[in-house]
Amino acid sequence: MQSPAPLRILHLTAGSEPGGLSRYLYDLCAAMTAAGHSVAIAGRIGAAHALFQNAPWPWIDVPLNGGPLALWSAAKKLAAYLADHPVDVFHAHYRRSVHVGRMLQRARPGIPLLYTLHLSHMPIRWPWQRLLSDFGDHVHVASRQAQRWLVDDAGFDPARITLIPHGVDSLCFPQALPSDRMAARRSLELPSGDLVALYVGRLDYPKNAAWLLDLAAAALPRIPDLHVLLVGDGPDEPCLRAQAASRGLADRVRILGHLDNPLAAYQAADALLLPSLREGFSLVCAEAMSVGTPVLRTNTSGAEELIIDGVTGRCVPIDHDAFINAAIDFLSDRAKLAAMGRAAAQHVRENYTFERQMAQTLELYRRLIAPTSRSASGAAK
Numbered sequence: 550m551q552s553p554a555p556l557r558i559l560h561l562t563a564g565s566e567p568g569g570l571s572r573y574l575y576d577l578c579a580a581m582t583a584a585g586h587s588v589a590i591a592g593r594i595g596a597a598h599a600l601f602q603n604a605p606w607p608w609i610d611v612p613l614n615g616g617p618l619a620l621w622s623a624a625k626k627l628a629a630y631l632a633d634h635p636v637d638v639f640h641a642h643y644r645r646s647v648h649v650g651r652m653l654q655r656a657r658p659g660i661p662l663l664y665t666l667h668l669s670h671m672p673i674r675w676p677w678q679r680l681l682s683d684f685g686d687h688v689h690v691a692s693r694q695a696q697r698w699l700v701d702d703a704g705f706d707p708a709r710i711t712l713i714p715h716g717v718d719s720l721c722f723p724q725a726l727p728s729d730r731m732a733a734r735r736s737l738e739l740p741s742g743d744l745v746a747l748y749v750g751r752l753d754y755p756k757n758a759a760w761l762l763d764l765a766a767a768a769l770p771r772i773p774d775l776h777v778l779l780v781g782d783g784p785d786e787p788c789l790r791a792q793a794a795s796r797g798l799a800d801r802v803r804i805l806g807h808l809d810n811p812l813a814a815y816q817a818a819d820a821l822l823l824p825s826l827r828e829g830f831s832l833v834c835a836e837a838m839s840v841g842t843p844v845l846r847t848n849t850s851g852a853e854e855l856i857i858d859g860v861t862g863r864c865v866p867i868d869h870d871a872f873i874n875a876a877i878d879f880l881s882d883r884a885k886l887a888a889m890g891r892a893a894a895q896h897v898r899e900n901y902t903f904e905r906q907m908a909q910t911l912e913l914y915r916r917l918i919a920p921t922s923r924s925a926s927g928a929a930k
Contacts, residue, residue: 555585556581556638556914556915557586557587557635557636558586558588558589558637559588559631559636559638560592560640561592561640562590562613562641562642562643562646563592563613563646564592564593564595565593565596565598565600565601565608566597567595567782567783567807568597568781569750569832569833570667572600572832574590574642576718578604578606580907582605584911589606589634589636590606590609591609591623591630591646592609592611593614594610597807599809600809609626611623611627613643613646614643615645620649620652621652623649624653627649628652631657637914638661638662638663638914639653639661640663641663641685642664642667644683647664647684648683650662661917661918662685662687663687663688663917664684664685664687664689665688666690667691667829668827668828668829669690669692669699669827670695670850684703686709687917688711689711689913690711690712690713690829691854692830692851693853694853695829696710711913713909714854715832715835715906716835716901716904716905716906717835717897717902717903719897723839723840724841725815725841725842730816734817736817739778740774740776743774744772744774744775744880745775745817745818745820746777747821747822747842748777748778749780750825750833751781752779752782752789753783755826756783756826757847758785758789759789759792760872760873761824762777762792763873764777764876764877765777765802766796767877768877768880772881775880777803778805778814779805780805780806780808786804786806815836815840818842819886820842820844820845820862820879820886821834821837821838821842821846822844822876823845824846825846825847825849825867826849826867827849829850830851830854831846831849831851834851834855838855838890838893838896841890841894843861843862843892844861844862844863845862845864846864847865847867847872848864855901860896862893863875
């Protein structure tokens with residue numbers, strides 16, 4: 550039997566900014582390239598571009614996060630690129646980049662446009678919001694909650710949605726031994742015996758990272774040895790640092806900024822806390838759980854997949870006071886945290902592996918390719 554032809558994928562994204570989207574793109578493209586497929590990424594070169602600097606695939610610097618003229622300019626540049634580099638699928642990761650994909654499809658109507666919904670439950674009430682919400686020919690979602698939102702609120706055809714949860718490579722995020730935790734705490738200059746609560750993500754709306762400072766203040770009577778560790782950067786970072794200093798929390802809250810690899814932070818932590826208003830899945834939760842760190846998170850997309858309540862972590866409503874109270878209770882029982890961490894590592898290894906994600910993504914690409922798309926893209930060359 551003849552092997553399937555290698556795939557050719559053009560990813561359309563806002564830019565190489567810090568966060569889970571860049572990590573998702575890098576890991577997917579690295580695995581695709583290693584398997585003999587051809588990939589390219591188009592978007593603005595951003596603050597996290599060091600991740601892609603030496604990657605063995607091209608990055609096309611175009612303004613996919615701009616206004617109409619910028620998007621038209623980006624489409625024109627990409628059309629010139631496609632004349633010499635035909636592709637089988639346009640894979641968009643940002644709402645505005647979908648519009649560029651539509652422009653490219655006008656000259657190449659046989660090429661499907663896939664959109665990955667990285668953040669669900671965004672506002673789409675007003676007409677102009679719906680105008681910006683073209684979800685492509687087919688949508689990949691990473692969670693059941695995102696899938697329900699896309700159907701119930703956005704009115705998208707359920708037959709054109711595929712659920713593929715994100716996965717974790719357990720070799721990159723191994724379950725931590727006690728010695729790993731101690732070594733990680735030494736490397737991060739954290740007290741060996743204190744309780745460490747971790748946040749990993751963008752310091753920006755809609756992550757609610759400021760709730761972690763409120764937790765540090767509120768937990769003082771019950772958990773006097775609590776340390777809150779924030780890993781990430783973003784526009785809210787200066788304000789968060791100023792608040793920590795003005796509220797006298799400098800000895801209880803540390804903001805490390807962006808880390809290319811958060812493994813040591815996962816290993817050092819007793820728990821990961823995620824107070825987001827919206828998520829698409831939360832890859833950081835899955836990574837932390839793979840290491841053996843239990844998670845307390847708001848009930849956003851991905852919670853149903855990752856959180857078995859009271860077993861792998863806890864899930865709470867998207868409410869400030871409810872989150873603070875639940876976090877204090879969650880962090881107060883170290884023995885239960887350790888047990889949940891062990892269950893979390895097992896849950897991720899059994900259900901959310903990167904190998905499974907990759908196999909399902911390849912199957913989706915091949916399913917989307919129309920019988921004539923390969924010949925049509927070749928003719929364009």
